[in-house]
Amino acid sequence: MQRKKECVAMLLAGGQGSRLYALTTNIAKPAVAFGAKYRIIDFPLSNCVNSGIDTVGVLTQYQPLILNEYIGNGQPWDLDRTYGGVHILSPYQAKTRSSWYEGTANAIYQNLNFMKMYNPEYVLILSGDHIYKMDYAAMLKAHKETGADCTIAAIDVPLSEASRFGILNTNPDGSIYQFEEKPKQPKSTLASMGIYIFKAEKLFAYLEADDLNPNSSKDFGKDVLPAMLNAGEKMYSYRFDGYWKDVGTIASLWEANMDLLGEDPEFDVGDKTWKIHSRNPLAPPEHIGKQGVVKNSMIALGCEINGLVENSILGSNVCIEEGAIVKDSVVLANSVIHAGATVSYSIIDENVTVGERAVVGVEKNPDAEIVVLGRGISVANDVKVLNGQNHENDIKA
């Protein structure tokens, strides 16, 4: 039987995320923890499933172990399908050449055969470094209605930030007449979200042409999209008005975590109409002890809290001992903050130990900078870790 999938998603998850410093020393950016129990990749994967897309290729390259382990057979996202489902696509050896993924377009090009297995009409390209809820089915519908060869999801950004993005200059009907990658003088504030839907045969043709072009940097934003536009292909923007956050920097990752807090949060992960699926920790309910105080915070399962936690996000099985104070911080799974320690305005990775009476970070203020403690390190008793520091190794007394 000839089988096909209308739309196949390709998720670019190979990025290093070097601006996350110690947080991505051992793991790829899409596997970075977010929102107490999630990892960044849960968001695009959940969006796919909630949009009815059940075939997803995840392209990995940088430090893939934790990411691959996390995705596993895809069951937590209902992506363990007999036909389709989630597939990890890593760089491979071939008869004529063997190379790493050299750019976003090259990564997709190297997996043409994966996409062709499903004989899709459309291909959705996603990246694994944003926090958002988006109905890709609605975008696909718009793509079909305009009859576009390529549709680019776009969001309005402040003019001051526009030069960080690929900017789309559009006609009133949404069609794109110009595409500028990180322009110094942006003409509009409509930024590409790195989410593209292509007619499959167009995508395949342009990727093949791009591969033969020795001058190409093999990047969607810099090469493939401009080439399509120059050739007069129909390209449309698709406006997205919801919450969308690039969590590529320490500051933006911290902010996005804080956006989950409050009575009416900027971003609601508890939204029952758009469930965020994830691989769940096996842990009992959290216990708030007799000395525990928790205010305006999000706490994952298995935590034991006997200190003060305020304006913070705690991953699973975090232990906050008596007299410890955690404020304006993100503390990831299995970390222990020992008695009397103070953690302020910090991101503390998994399996970190902060010693008794140690002081990490400074009280949040406009000049303060976030402290980052990398995976598995320990901070000795009574040590002070100063404003804005970034540690990958144990901090001794």
Place this chain on the structure above:
Amino acid sequence: MASAIGVIFANLHEEHVPELVRRRTMASIPFGGRYRVIDFILSNMVNSGITTVGLMTSNNYRSLIDHLGSGKDWDLARKDGGIILLPPFSEKHDKMYTTRLEALSSITGFLNRRKEKYVVLTDSDGVAKLDIFDIISYHEKKNADVTMVTHYGEVEKRSDFMLVNADENGRVTEMKLAPHVKPGTKEHVSINVMVINRQFLLNLVEDSVTHGFTSFESDILIKQLDSLKIYRYDFKGYYAGIDSLKAYYKHNMELLEKNIRDELFGDRDIYTKVRDSAPSKYGETAMVVNSLISDGCVIEGVVENSILFRGVKVGKGAIVKNSIVMQDNIIGANTSLDCVITDKNVVISDKKTLGGCSMLPYYIPKGTRL
């Protein structure tokens, strides 16, 4: 290991907690914030290497089936074995089984098809962290026909427990069903978990059908105490027997003690159905003291000495004390609860005051709107 299969009786002992089993089985009674009783039983088995579990159900088992799904969350979705539901199977002129023995005689096909040497029979009236691997090793070492697991503790007033006395080698010398014992005396009481050789069990069941026996305990074990090699395995850990609403309340509350939590949840995982709830949120006005909070809760009021199951909302100014609040409850603003057990999906509107006492907690049935 896989030298044993499990057989779980999901419905036995329901007469002790009629409130909790009105619309569910013993096995699916919610316990400890995000679990059901069967999660502890299945986790004990899986953690001891058992991968085939037959589940005997006679009625009210819809919630149990819904909870278990394919068995995936317990790693029991298997090609060979896994969770095998054994609902009543009766021929035209048979009547429904009512006893353990009748139930066992209805699953001889299942027992025959398996190859494992032992069967672990367990009821669903208690929560404990049992090392079943260790119990089977004991059973093998004693070369026993049957090994009964007991717990030494104070006997509370109830009718149908089994007292098990043994000699210094552990060989059972006396078994008494429903004995008259002064409440408060300490005894070795069966926790309704036993290991038995599969082939031996099949022979016993066949025999008893011929003889018209009906009770596994009285007609077989007690009568043949001398000829059978029955041994007692003393379980020394924490045991939460659910034999009354009061006991249910007490044992849930005991989870607020760290040593008990550490024992039940410590070094081995307890598996349960995954619901993909968001992590719990604590608001500016939240005040939570000595409580267990499951995922998906949103807390804006006071919670003290209580257990909140998944997806509970506690409104501003609400005070929840000494209570067990089950899944998806909504506790309205300025409402106060003290010593209350609210079953699933209860909604209590604003400014209500409800209370019981720890000896007689006030129970609010599933789905109540107040």
